[in-house]
Amino acid sequence: MVRYSAWSLLLLLLFVTGVPGVAQKTGSRKFSTYSKQISADLFGIFFEDISYAADGGLYAELVQNRSFEYSATDRKEWHPFTAWEYMTKGYGYGSISVETESPLHANNPHYAVLTIEDPGQEGIGLVNYGFDGIVLKAGEQYNFSIFAKKLSEQPVSLSIQLRNKKGAIFSEAVLDVNGRQWQKYTTSLTATENYDTATIAVISRSKGKVAMDMISLFPQKTFKGRTNGLRADLAQAIADLKPKFMRFPGGCLVHGDGLGNMYRWKNTIGPIEQRTAQKNIWNYHQTAGLGYYEYFQFCEDIGAKPLPVVPAAVSCQNSGGTWRIGGTGQKGLPMNEMQEYIQEVLDLIEYANGSVTSEWGAKRAEAGHPEPFHLEYVGVGNEDKITPEFSERFQLIYNAVKAKYPGIIVIGTVGPAPEGEDFDLGWKLANELNIPVVDEHYYQPPQWFLNNHFRYDSYDRTKSKVYLGEYASRGNTLFNALAEAAYMISLERNGDVVHMASYAPLLANQSHTSWNPNLVYFTNTSVTPTVNYYVQQLFSLNQGDIYYSGIVSFGDRSGVKDSNLAASCVKDKKTGNVIIKIVNAGSVTVNAELNISVFGKLSPIAELQVLSGEPGMKNTLQDPVKVIPEISALQVKKKVVYKVPSYSLNIIRIRARK
Numbered sequence: 001m002v003r004y005s006a007w008s009l010l011l012l013l014l015f016v017t018g019v020p021g022v023a024q025k026t027g028s029r030k031f032s033t034y035s036k037q038i039s040a041d042l043f044g045i046f047f048e049d050i051s052y053a054a055d056g057g058l059y060a061e062l063v064q065n066r067s068f069e070y071s072a073t074d075r076k077e078w079h080p081f082t083a084w085e086y087m088t089k090g091y092g093y094g095s096i097s098v099e100t101e102s103p104l105h106a107n108n109p110h111y112a113v114l115t116i117e118d119p120g121q122e123g124i125g126l127v128n129y130g131f132d133g134i135v136l137k138a139g140e141q142y143n144f145s146i147f148a149k150k151l152s153e154q155p156v157s158l159s160i161q162l163r164n165k166k167g168a169i170f171s172e173a174v175l176d177v178n179g180r181q182w183q184k185y186t187t188s189l190t191a192t193e194n195y196d197t198a199t200i201a202v203i204s205r206s207k208g209k210v211a212m213d214m215i216s217l218f219p220q221k222t223f224k225g226r227t228n229g230l231r232a233d234l235a236q237a238i239a240d241l242k243p244k245f246m247r248f249p250g251g252c253l254v255h256g257d258g259l260g261n262m263y264r265w266k267n268t269i270g271p272i273e274q275r276t277a278q279k280n281i282w283n284y285h286q287t288a289g290l291g292y293y294e295y296f297q298f299c300e301d302i303g304a305k306p307l308p309v310v311p312a313a314v315s316c317q318n319s320g321g322t323w324r325i326g327g328t329g330q331k332g333l334p335m336n337e338m339q340e341y342i343q344e345v346l347d348l349i350e351y352a353n354g355s356v357t358s359e360w361g362a363k364r365a366e367a368g369h370p371e372p373f374h375l376e377y378v379g380v381g382n383e384d385k386i387t388p389e390f391s392e393r394f395q396l397i398y399n400a401v402k403a404k405y406p407g408i409i410v411i412g413t414v415g416p417a418p419e420g421e422d423f424d425l426g427w428k429l430a431n432e433l434n435i436p437v438v439d440e441h442y443y444q445p446p447q448w449f450l451n452n453h454f455r456y457d458s459y460d461r462t463k464s465k466v467y468l469g470e471y472a473s474r475g476n477t478l479f480n481a482l483a484e485a486a487y488m489i490s491l492e493r494n495g496d497v498v499h500m501a502s503y504a505p506l507l508a509n510q511s512h513t514s515w516n517p518n519l520v521y522f523t524n525t526s527v528t529p530t531v532n533y534y535v536q537q538l539f540s541l542n543q544g545d546i547y548y549s550g551i552v553s554f555g556d557r558s559g560v561k562d563s564n565l566a567a568s569c570v571k572d573k574k575t576g577n578v579i580i581k582i583v584n585a586g587s588v589t590v591n592a593e594l595n596i597s598v599f600g601k602l603s604p605i606a607e608l609q610v611l612s613g614e615p616g617m618k619n620t621l622q623d624p625v626k627v628i629p630e631i632s633a634l635q636v637k638k639k640v641v642y643k644v645p646s647y648s649l650n651i652i653r654i655r656a657r658k
């Protein structure tokens with residue numbers, strides 16, 4: 001979202017007539033510049049299923065615990081009927097149980113068995129409360145599906161009901177379960193009004209016994225209408241970032257809480273009823289409904305290069321403990337399992353890029369995507385402790401990928417902090433192995449980002465490139481966002497050594513946050529992009545591939561801290577547009593002198609986007625658009641002075657003139 005200022009209507013006029021804005025001509029100054037090629041994949045996103053980002057978030061499934069797989073290993077108070085209620089309202093009686101004897105699939109071992117002795121006046125069955133209630137929109141269609149088999153002689157008729165908060169039924173369909181084998185039954189239901197806290201009930205009004213599993217309800221309107229798709233408003237907020245790449249599925253989620261909890265991509269593809277759900281390292285349940293196929297598809301849908309991260313065959317060093325504290329320590333896969341594991345990584349590349357006649361390419365085609373997903377990057381490991389066990393396993397995986405797929409860029413890992421033992425050992429390993437790119441992570445106070453502008457200026461350009469895979473300034477105020485913006489300017493300046501960068505984490509369900517801050521907060525009915533989101537978006541939408549030094553200089557700086565000011569200038573080769581970014585994270589307006597005489601013919605009217613306000617301002621659920629970019633026009637000459645407001649990020653896009 002951008003806010004058009006009161007001048008918005010004038011904007012069009014300005015482009016046409018060239019009425020002056022706030023820029024002025026500079027006096028003559030000595031001017032020198034150099035240009036360099038920078039990464040065209042610089043700004044992307046990092047998606048992890050943390051804070052209910054996937055199940056209960058981006059993944060559009062409305063039924064919680066659809067396959068009765070929740071258990072006390074997810075969370076100690078959970079069980080197979082979490083989010084479900086057994087309903088015997090109209091004096092019916094019978095029983096409900098969870099069974100494992102003849103499941104739908106070995107990967108999906110639990111299912112519910114409903115025995116109806118007497119259906120009473122209203123029938124008996126199960127009600128699901130969704131993720132804190134089911135949100136339905138008036139007039140929209142919802143796809144229901146269930147796997148069921150009758151366990152009694154007589155068929156069992158199931159009534160599928162959408163109910164409001166008080167239990168009143170407003171939409172109903174009937175499915176007759178008449179087979180003795182598991183079979184998928186489907187129907188669709190329409191919402192008559194808007195409901196924030198609806199429920200779905202599966203009720204039988206006839207005597208009998210029935211087994212039920214994978215009880216699912218999806219809006220028909222998912223992002224791009226995909227089946228097993230994504231929540232449209234959240235996916236759109238991500239798409240609006242226009243990221244150059246998307247890293248998934250984590251984060252700590254990747255290396256998992258113990259070896260058995262590592263994120264194994266093969267468990268997350270194929271029919272959803274055959275995928276292996278498991279405990280999420282962030283203490284809830286992941287269905288894997290949003291799995292590798294869906295991730296690749298989403299990347300394609302939003303024009304982002306996929307960047308999957310696979311475990312480096314070791315578990316999280318904090319497994320069994322709380323985050324970064326205690327635990328059983330890192331464990332490595334036994335060496336006699338490594339060959340199989342390495343093959344799993346190679347198979348992922350084949351799944352993404354292989355021809356339809358290859359084993360794994362065929363599975364991609366079967367899922368509906370015969371064309372390759374054009375995978376270029378694979379991350380191996382996440383913030384792992386750099387132990388001999390890690391290094392040995394990493395090296396085996398790295399060498400195998402390099403040998404079979406020399407075109408794939410492997411991204412290594414250098415620990416969870418901007419310095420320290422793992423950082424040093426990770427870099428040492430990177431230098432020894434010539435790893436093309438390594439993944440740095442840091443979460444620091446805003447002042448750290450302002451003070452560390454120059455971090456990458458001295459990085460050796462002949463060594464591994466950097467993927468700054470996770471960073472955030474520990475807050476969602478405008479000041480936090482400006483500190484990140486100033487830092488992103490330094491990433492552009494160093495775009496010859498920093499190849500990629502992504503803020504973390506991306507999404508958080510406001511009622512289930514495992515981590516703060518995040519880029520976008522959401523509830524079942526709302527999406528709140530933070531100020532940090534707008535910074536990411538402004539940088540992402542205004543990327544270039546050639547960096548020019550010396551285009552912006554700051555004039556009188558009396559009373560202004562240098563670390564509060566940052567500026568960059570990039571050009572987008574394709575359009576010829578020149579883009580200047582200026583941050584002022586201090587309380588005093590500053591003059592910036594722009595000298596664009598080095599460029600060819602440019603439009604005299606630039607587009608100016610400004611994000612500014614008081615440093616403590618935030619976007620909240622109550623006031624989601626408190627700080628958003630304002631757009632206006634700015635007249636530019638070869639040399640001009642631009643007054644940089646206090647606490648602001650300013651993007652000046654000057655179009656090339658043909």
Ligand code: AHR
Nearest residue numbers: 251252253383416504505
């Ligand atoms: O982004 C949240 C967590 O922070 C990630 O899972 C982990 O990689 C990092 O420590």
